[in-house]
Amino acid sequence: MNWLDITLLCLAGIGFMKGLFDGVIKQVVSLIALLLAIFFCAKAADWLRSYIVELGWFPAEGVTIISYVVGFLLIVGIVLLAGEIVHRLVGATPLSVLNHLAGGVFGLCMMLLFVSLLFNAMEIIDRGSVLIPRQAKVESRLYNSVIEIIPTIYPGNLFTR
Numbered sequence: 001m002n003w004l005d006i007t008l009l010c011l012a013g014i015g016f017m018k019g020l021f022d023g024v025i026k027q028v029v030s031l032i033a034l035l036l037a038i039f040f041c042a043k044a045a046d047w048l049r050s051y052i053v054e055l056g057w058f059p060a061e062g063v064t065i066i067s068y069v070v071g072f073l074l075i076v077g078i079v080l081l082a083g084e085i086v087h088r089l090v091g092a093t094p095l096s097v098l099n100h101l102a103g104g105v106f107g108l109c110m111m112l113l114f115v116s117l118l119f120n121a122m123e124i125i126d127r128g129s130v131l132i133p134r135q136a137k138v139e140s141r142l143y144n145s146v147i148e149i150i151p152t153i154y155p156g157n158l159f160t161r
Contacts, residue, residue: 001141002136002139002140003136004132004136004137004139004140004142004143005140005141005142005143008115008140008142008143008146009142011111011115012108012111012112012115014111015107015108015109015110015111015112016104016105016107016108016111017104017107018107018111019103019104019105019106019107019108019110020100020101020103020104020107021100021103022100022103022107023087023090023091023096023099023100023102023103024099024100024102024103024105024106025083025086025087025090025099025103026083026084026087026103027103027106027107027110028083028106029079029080029082029083029084029086029087030080030083031110032079032083033075033076033079033080033083034076036075036079037071037072037075037076037079038072040071040075041068041071041072041075042068042071043071044067044070044071044072044074044075045064045067045068045070045071046067047071048067048070048071048074049063049064049067052066052067052070087099112146112149113149113150113153115146116146116147116148116149116150117150119143119146119147120147120150120151123147
């Protein structure tokens, strides 16, 4: 077990603990909020742009960027507020324990997915093994298992070596 394994275990533990404290509802709602904000930010920005121009507080060159930022934050805020309401409703029931345990598992899975995506991207970018030495990868017990998560879920030419 080398430093890479210890780092992977610490990251997995952080994901598990964050999910355990937040619960599966908050974890899923935050993921949905991010995805919805990314997809619908342009529509909200077009709608907000005219209101920001009418205020006259910002120069015309910066209104588009400001409308995108405000639209993104508005969508994320509304979805997270709705998720917080649902989380509090579930917290008042006996399902709260199950919510937090499932949140721990979900947080662990999301962290492992993120780390696998990061490692696969690093394999493409860092062919000379400068960031993570080749010897550390070979001696690691967990590296090969973690790096295979994303290619298993998304087969094909997504990450060709």
